[in-house]
Amino acid sequence: GSMAKRLNQIGVENTEENRRLRVKKCIGGVIFFHETMYQKADDGTPFVQMIKDKGIVVGIKVDKGVVPLAGTDGETTTQGLDGLSERCAQYKKDGADFAKWRCVLKISDNTPSALAIMENANVLARYASICQQNGIVPIVEPEILPDGDHDLKRCQYVTEKVLAAVYKALSDHHVYLEGTLLKPNMVTAGHSCTKKYSPEEIAMATVTALRRTVPPAVPGVTFLSGGQSEEEASINLNAINRCPLAKPWALTFSYGRALQASALRAWSGKKENTKAAQEEYVKRALV
Numbered sequence: 290g291s292m293a294k295r296l297n298q299i300g301v302e303n304t305e306e307n308r309r310l311r312v313k314k315c316i317g318g319v320i321f322f323h324e325t326m327y328q329k330a331d332d333g334t335p336f337v338q339m340i341k342d343k344g345i346v347v348g349i350k351v352d353k354g355v356v357p358l359a360g361t362d363g364e365t366t367t368q369g370l371d372g373l374s375e376r377c378a379q380y381k382k383d384g385a386d387f388a389k390w391r392c393v394l395k396i397s398d399n400t401p402s403a404l405a406i407m408e409n410a411n412v413l414a415r416y417a418s419i420c421q422q423n424g425i426v427p428i429v430e431p432e433i434l435p436d437g438d439h440d441l442k443r444c445q446y447v448t449e450k451v452l453a454a455v456y457k458a459l460s461d462h463h464v465y466l467e468g469t470l471l472k473p474n475m476v477t478a479g480h481s482c483t484k485k486y487s488p489e490e491i492a493m494a495t496v497t498a499l500r501r502t503v504p505p506a507v508p509g510v511t512f513l514s515g516g517q518s519e520e521e522a523s524i525n526l527n528a529i530n531r532c533p534l535a536k537p538w539a540l541t542f543s544y545g546r547a548l549q550a551s552a553l554r555a556w557s558g559k560k561e562n563t564k565a566a567q568e569e570y571v572k573r574a575l576v
Contacts, residue, residue, distance in 0.1 A: 316345060317345060317346065317541075318345060318346040318347070318348055318386075318387065318543075319340050319345055319346075319347060319348065320348040320349065320350055320389050320543070321336070321337070321347065321348065321349050321350070321385075322349075322350055323349070323350075326347075326349055326380070326383065326385070327383075337383065337384040337385075338384070341384060346386040346387060347384050347385050347386050347387075348385060348386065348387040348388060348389055348428070349380045349385045349387075349388050349389070350388070350389050350390075350391075351369060351373060351376060351377065351380070351389070351390055351416070351420075352367045352368070352369040352389075352390040352391055352416070353368045353369035354367065354368060354369070355367050355368075355391075355392075355393050356368050358404070358405055358408060360404070361400070361402055361404060361405055362397070362399055362400055362402070363395070363400075364394070364395065364401065364402060364404075364405040365393055365405075366392070366405070366408045366409055367390065367391065367392045367393070367409070367412055369390070369416075370412065370415055370416065370419070373416065373419045374419050374422065374423060377419060377420055377423035377425050378423050380425065381423055381424050381425055385425060386426060387425060387426040387427070387470070388416075388420050388425050388426070388428065389427075389430060389472065390412075390413060390416040390417075390427065390428070390429070390430060391430040391432055391472075392409040392412060392413055392430065392431050392432065393409075393432050393434060394406065394409060394431065394432070394433045394434070394447070394451055395433070395434045395436060395437070396433060396434070396436075396437050396439045396443060396447050396479065397437060397439075401433075401447060401450075401451065406450060406451055406454045407458075409431060409451075409455075410431070410451070410454040410455045410457070410458035411458050413429050413430075413431060413455055413458065413459075414455070414458035414459050414461065414462035414464060415462065416429075417429055417459060417462070417464045417469055418462045418463065418464050421464060421465055421468055421469075426468055426469065426470065427464075427468075427469050427470075428469075428470045428471075428472050428511065428543070429455060429459070429469055429470070429471050429472065430471075430472035430473075430513065431451050431452070431455050431473065432472075432473075432474050432513060432515065433447055433448055433451060433474045434474075434515070434516075435474070435477055435479055435480050435515050435517075436479060436481075437479035437480070437481060437482075438479050438481035438482050438483070439478065439479040439482060440478050440479075440482055441476065441478045441482075441484075441486050441490060441491070441494050442494075444476050444477060444478060444479070444494070445476045445494045445495075445497065445498050448473070448474065448476050448495075448498045448502075449498045449501055449502050452471075452473065452498065452499070452502035452503060453501075453502045456503065456504060466504055466506040466507050467506050467507075467508060469507060470507070470508065470509045470510070470511055471503060471507055471509075471510045471511070471538075472510075472511050472512070472513055472543050473510065473512065473513070474512070474513055474515045475491060475512055475515065475517075475525055475526075475529070476491060476494040476495040476498050477491055477515070477517070477525075488524050488525050488527070488528035489528055489532075491525050491528065491529075492525065492528035492529040492531070492532040493532060493534070495525075495529055496529060496532045496534045497534065499536075499538070500534060500535075500536075503538065505538070507538055508538060508539060509538055509539040509540075509541065510538045510540050510541075511541050511542060511543035512526060512529070512540070512541070512542055512543065513543055514542070522542070526540070526541075526542055
């Protein structure tokens with residue numbers, strides 16, 4: 290999926306061996322796709338075992354992608370609840386500690402609609418409840434896309450509305466908040482917005498939105514990078530952690546592109562570049 294696109298950009302085939310990299314102490318958890326969960330290292334050691342031996346927790350993406358939400362202006366919901374309980378039970382047996390499920394909302398003049406917000410909040414709550422019944426920690430990911438020309442204020446407003454709906458749904462579904470994590474977008478202006486905001490402004494808007502909507506019972510918030518460059522994602526996360534407002538949750542990252550891009554460029558599919566690529570990856574993770 291995501292890795293295939295990134296490997297293609299540097300002209301490398303998306304094969305099992307080409308996706309591996311040394312992972313250092315700066316990484317606390319790894320999210321697998323179904324196929325990678327069952328792959329093995331060259332010496333026959335299962336990936337999951339390798340990761341666990343390094344003291345890293347194992348996660349699994351359990352949603353089955355976004356589908357159109359009929360009757361809306363191009364909005365979506367996420368599928369994959371059917372058979373989720375059985376899949377979670379199996380993943381738990383196979384070594385998974387946590388799961389991830391992504392919902393997507395978009396900002397325009399008339400979106401996100403109340404229907405899309407409610408539907409996606411409900412789906413996230415169902416998923417979280419099913420995970421917990423199977424002893425798996427759910428990462429709740431309501432991503433508000435950065436596409437559009439909306440300003441920072443509009444993104445903050447929408448983020449607050451979405452998170453408020455998500456936590457209402459989690460409460461309605463009797464989800465144990467202390468056993469969940471949140472993976473939200475940072476509050477940023479749309480990619481096409483002409484006004485540029487400082488990392489401090491982004492941090493203030495992000496932390497304010499979280500403080501208004503995310504209960505202190507939630508132990509951690511792992512930001513997604515959401516189309517930001519590596520540099521932006523690191524600088525903004527740093528500004529968020531330095532923001533002078535009280536933050537009752539641990540704040541960290543759950544980045545794909547914003548950790549992988551430099552490493553992929555340094556490596557370019559050549560064995561002799563492996564060391565350089567590993568250094569790049571660790572450098573980004575340590576930032």
